[in-house]
Amino acid sequence: FTRAWELGLGAIAAIAFRDGGTQDATARWRAQVLSAFGMFFIICACLQFNDATPFPGTPALVPVLGSVFIIVAGTLWHGPTVVGRLLSVPPLQVIGNWSYSLYLWHFPVLVLAELQLGRELRWWEQVLLVALAFGLAGLSYHYIEEPFRRGILWRRPAFGRAATLGPVALYPLSITLVAVTCFGANTYATGTARDGYQPAITLAEADSSGSSGPFKQPDRPASSAAPPAAKAQEPDPLPALLKASVLAARKNQAIPTNLKPGLTNLSDDVESVGECNYYSTNVRKLCPRGDADAEKTIVVIGDSHARHWTPAVEEIAERSGYRAYMLAMPQCTVSLVTPDKIDSTDPMTSCDDFHDFMLSSVKKLRPDLLLISSRPISAAYHDSSGRHTDRADVRRAVYRGYQRLLAQVKPAAKRTVWLRDVPALEFDPATCLSSNKTLSPCTYKPLESQQDGADLQMQAAKSARVETVDLDDMFCDSVGICTTVVGDTITHRDGHHLTATYSKELGRTLGERLKVW
Structure with missing residues (x-):
């Protein structure tokens, strides 16, 4: 729900601004200024946002409005803007095409690596992992995202009439697969936790080392000793x-x-x-x-x-x-x-x-x-x-x-x-x-x-x-x-x-x- 307004702004832009741009000078000037502001907002978000930025939240307005401005600028004037030329170079078009796959891949690649290493990533490690994310994004874009978007997976059934029900049968099959996977993972995790249970560390750990002297509690007085005037407090363990x-x-x-x-x-x-x-x-x-x-x-x-x-x-x-x-x-x-x-x-x-x-x-x-x-x-x-x-x-x-x-x-x-x-x-x-x-x-x-x-x-x-x-x-x-x-x-x-x-x-x-x- 915290992200819905971002999609909502895109929907509003799609409804409110149709592709009815013109070639006149006023429209060109508006498009240039609006797209420049949009790029400025996006660059500011890239350079200024950090771990302390409350995100998602009101700061998300900066990159979201920047994107909306650039898109709307494209509907105001049919000619190219400075920002439009910049974003039309082939490498940036590739990033745009792969953006959803890249969005899905970059986070687990970077985070899992950092968790595995137990420290922050060095700059060259970040560069290598971003390159890996790009490679995975390219593969998933070409072999999963695009075929699914274009309906290639269901265009020609290969197994007769039964296969025409493939998309319909896919959903219960997927749900069954998820349920079986969750049950199996839970069973495995529960069994591993039970079999691998480790108790808390106690003073016995020191005693088992053979050098228990420094860790032993002081001996209590012998029973024949005179009782103290007040009950002595047990030593801090x-x-x-x-x-x-x-x-x-x-x-x-x-x-x-x-x-x-x-x-x-x-x-x-x-x-x-x-x-x-x-x-x-x-x-x-x-x-x-x-x-x-x-x-x-x-x-x-x-x-x-x-x-x-x-x-x-x-x-x-x-x-x-x-x-x-x-x-x-x-x-x-x-x-x-x-x-x-x-x-x-x-x-x-x-x-x-x-x-x-x-x-x-x-x-x-x-x-x-x-x-x-x-x-x-x-x-x-x-x-x-x-x-x-x-x-x-x-x-x-x-x-x-x-x-x-x-x-x-x-x-x-x-x-x-x-x-x-x-x-x-x-x-x-x-x-x-x-x-x-x-x-x-x-x-x-x-x-x-x-x-x-x-x-x-x-x-x-x-x-x-x-x-x-x-x-x-x-x-x-x-x-x-x-x-x-x-x-x-x-x-x-x-x-x-x-x-x-x-x-x-x-x-x-x-x-x-x-x-x-």
Whole structure:
């Protein structure tokens, strides 16, 4: 239904504009201008649309109207236009003739290759695959599309009268074939899943390696020992489970079958922000979380890398009696500088506005515990003199932005702690885990650029005598090998954001590191 209006515009053009063009100068001028605008719209769509463009949607008007303009221009004047001459060269006519077959082939060819490789395609790979799509389009155009369009398949029945019912009999035969195929595929998939079931990673994986020492839970006191005054809390099992999970990945163990969140909705496993989605410039309010009646407060400031800690912070707040506020805006670095807009080189001025709101809110709330978390900025920043991209210059400006931030928020909070940014990976975890049977290909070493940016944040915190908490050991082992699966939980929903599920599981670990659990 979201595409119907596009076909509707073509239908309207076919009805409203008949082939009644003339040869007069006015008609020629109109055709030239209209076709030029049409080509301009199409070129703009080719060059400007990207993954961030909401498509289909209102942006689809650009290429659709461009196509309509060119078609209508051809009905206004019988002579050739500049655009008409351009589109009449043989290679472009071939693309036009093959366009439907090419439309059908290019997407699976490019996407399946990227899924199989588990990474983005290089330029030369894209060129080769587009060439392959053209070859397949040519074959399907000549041997399937054209014969079907011209009715050649049914022109001369070869098997007598029964064959004349071929087109009629084709439909139930096709439906039967589809039904049998679906039933067989479902049976095969169900049997494969049942026979190949893999359980979640447990601490037993570490015990089986013969080096269970670091992973064993502490022995309980002997029965003759004096009972404690209060029941001792069981040790947090997550750090040991992380070590066991990295070890299982190093041993190339099979990926657990029932991952959480599921691979099909991994990108949707995001934290809930309620009414306080500060990415909208119209929202500047406070949304308390945790224990709404508590006297103690936790405030978290930063960007989306602060926001992905929401489930963990809520766990801490509810257990330890805090009201929590998440003052986090995606794409808005915690450094008091102006970053780029997403997928743009324009300044993100809304970030400056959010910084003002964030700072005033911290000073108003005067939190018992202020947590800072942010993705490192390394590409560019803006100031009154323009956009700056020199790496050393960006680094210095961002560091000064950290210093200005800490100078303002530290006096307003009883305790300030900077959370080191979590390790980032260079591949999509959903693609990797769905393309492999074992865990080893989906291990990684943290991106060097991310680690360098995180080090800069720690330097700024140390310079201002602000506490830091490092949770890298909840993703990686002691030699820097990191896993995307801990137990049966996927750690990242993309290359650098935590899943809401793993964030919640980290609640106790973070609380204990902060000494508030």
